[in-house]
Amino acid sequence: MLIDWFTVCAQALNFLILVWLLTKFLYRPILAAIDARERRIAADLADAAARKAEAVSERDDFARRSAELAGSRTALLDQARTEADALRRQLSDEARSAAEVQDAQRRQALLNDGARLRETITGRTGQEVIAIVRRTLGDLASSTLEERLVEVLLVRLRALDGPARQDLVHALGSSGKLLVRSAFALTPAQQAALRQALADILSAPVETAFETRAELICGIELIAGGRKVSWSVADHLASMEQMVAGLVEARADAGQQSQAHPSQSAVH
């Protein structure tokens, strides 16, 4: 008999025991490990997917912020450009104003310098001219300068025409006396000669007073009432002063124009 039924039962029991043992010690731990690993891998994959989605979201957010930044950068640049233009205009206006103030000050300084120069030239010129004329007259003639002045005054008196002479007589008649002012003191002889000449010219003796005025600068004048006949270096000096003042003003204008153009180009 090939089948031993006791062995059959024992083998069946052995097999069932083996099923139980392997289930406990092999299948269950192995399947638990596999399931745990699969869960972990699934969790890792889900985490990776979540991170990927987060990265995509952050990338989109970054792109959006970059676009916004680019837009705001353009706006900021425009605003900065506008402010820079305004500031440039303001600084230009301030520089122009300062330049105009400095130009006015410089022009005023030039005018002051011209005035001072004019006064200096006038004084120096008068003194020099007197000195030169005095020296020249002294060198060229035997008479003194004062004598010559008196002669010149007498020549002018004699050269008065009819209406002018009548006006002088009329003025003399209203005041009653003549006043002779000179830059130097006339000698008695000169005073006598002058009285005589006036008497001859006016056809009557005239009360004559003599007065010395240094500002006449080598000159002599005759005053009767509101009329005056004179010759004086001061008159010539006055005309020279006017000429010098004209020259100084012309130079000042030329200097202002030459400086005004560079300043304008520097501002712009």
Added chain:
Amino acid sequence: MHLSPDEVVLWSSGPLTLNLTIVLTWAVMLVLVLSALLITRRLSHGTSRSRWQCLLEIIVIAIEQQIAGVGLPAARTYLSFLATLFLFLAMSNLCTIIPGYEPPTASLSTTVALALCVFVSVPLFGIRDQGLRGYLRSYIEPTVLMLPFTIISELSRTLALAIRLFGNMMSGAMIIAILLTITPFIFPIVMTLLGLLTGMVQAYIFSILAAVYIAAALRSRPSTQSAPAV
């Protein structure tokens, strides 16, 4: 020479008999359980694991996939039974390379015991899946006339299951034994290799047929459906 290791009685006391089949079965069981204990002692649940754990996982997953491939959807429900069947048969047959070893599967008692386990498990799994009434109804479908034929089919396939495995393993052992007496060199080695292959094939066939029987029991059987003939 003996046809079955049952004939080698090591100890006997009344009806209790301790023969070589039972002892070798215990040895195979011990090897399997100890191997499982050693390998699963330090199981890794992480991504890195030992080579032995990888081997065990490969074996278990392969068996699970085979069960699912047969048509059992909840493969883990039947994994313990079917995988133990395969591992026990495979280990029993693989050990034939050990000199002096006689596979327990060369004993008709063992194959009958295993076939009976399958014979019992098929209706148990079927009742568990469909209920007692649903399972019994499958015996009289499509007509009551099919009932005796179905019962005969159940018995005959169980018998075929036992005889097939026993015949293959016993014949292999017998051939090796005969060849050892005739040509003690070369040929026994070749036949041992052939016996290894035959043993593995038979373990696979036995397990797959058990899975197919269980899968067939879980469904309402069409009249044309039958177990594949091997």
